[in-house]
Amino acid sequence: MSLKFTLTPEPDLEAREKGRLLFAGPVTFVKGVVAMSGLPPADRLEVCFAGRSNVGKSSLINALTGRKTLARSSNTPGRTQEINYFALGDERYLVDLPGYGYAEAPVAIVAKWQALLKQYLAGRQTLRRAFVLIDTRHGVKAVDEEILTLLDRSAVTYQAVLTKADKVSRAERDEIIEQVKGALVKHPAAYPEIVVTSSEKGDGIETLRAIIATME
Numbered sequence: 001m002s003l004k005f006t007l008t009p010e011p012d013l014e015a016r017e018k019g020r021l022l023f024a025g026p027v028t029f030v031k032g033v034v035a036m037s038g039l040p041p042a043d044r045l046e047v048c049f050a051g052r053s054n055v056g057k058s059s060l061i062n063a064l065t066g067r068k069t070l071a072r073s074s075n076t077p078g079r080t081q082e083i084n085y086f087a088l089g090d091e092r093y094l095v096d097l098p099g100y101g102y103a104e105a106p107v108a109i110v111a112k113w114q115a116l117l118k119q120y121l122a123g124r125q126t127l128r129r130a131f132v133l134i135d136t137r138h139g140v141k142a143v144d145e146e147i148l149t150l151l152d153r154s155a156v157t158y159q160a161v162l163t164k165a166d167k168v169s170r171a172e173r174d175e176i177i178e179q180v181k182g183a184l185v186k187h188p189a190a191y192p193e194i195v196v197t198s199s200e201k202g203d204g205i206e207t208l209r210a211i212i213a214t215m216e
């Protein structure tokens with residue numbers, strides 16, 4: 001049943017080198033955006049990082065770029081309040097989305113973000129892939145289902161990325177991978193490969209760099 005979804009294989013040498021080169025180049029924070037009108041010009045491919053508050057979106061961007069404090073990460077859920085744009089030279093944008101599922105967020109704020117997120121996913125021509133981050137300790141939750149459903153209705157390719165793999169045992173990790181595969185079966189539009197990462201230990205980072213560098 002969940003045969004369709006597999007773990008992303010190691011990228012080949014050429015793809016790895018492309019990823020390495022892209023991420024070894026200049027990385028800059030471009031701007032924080034609160035409305036579609038504030039998006040930078042759509043002049044290069046971009047990928048975005050979506051996921052529950054505290055899942056590790058900002059940490060993953062920091063790990064990918066090898067800059068510890070580029071994207072602000074913290075223990076306070078809901079820290080990233082804007083759509084934050086980072087530029088890899090003039091090749092790619094990395095987009096850090098505000099976390100969802102933050103229980104204490106005011107209803108009005110949540111509604112505002114959902115609306116912006118919908119507009120962004122539907123209307124950003126250069127958005128090539130949305131990475132949906134899932135905490136390896138928790139697997140796919142109800143709030144994640146909401147975003148997966150939203151993505152099903154958009155034309156954007158989306159891919160599940162497990163985070164914080166260092167926080168669980170190998171056995172727990174395998175169990176969650178099966179749970180994620182089972183959840184994704186209901187979302188056939190999802191990219192069939194899952195990436196397992198640890199921003200702390202570096203797992204999956206080369207793979208993600210290669211994916212981002214080789215997409216067209």
Ligand SMILES: Nc1nc2c(ncn2[C@@H]2O[C@H](COP(=O)(O)OP(=O)(O)OP(=O)(O)O)[C@@H](O)[C@H]2O)c(=O)[nH]1
Binds near residue numbers: 052059197199
């Ligand atoms: N052990 C471990 N901790 C991690 C990892 N990734 C993130 N964390 C921790 O998890 C917490 C949240 O990480 P963030 O990167 O701020 O999460 P976020 O998804 O950007 O959160 P919001 O901006 O609030 O939506 C921080 O304390 C990080 O240090 C990881 O791979 N391993």
Ligand SMILES: [Mg+2]
Binds near residue numbers: 058059073080096
């Ligand atoms: Mg963040």
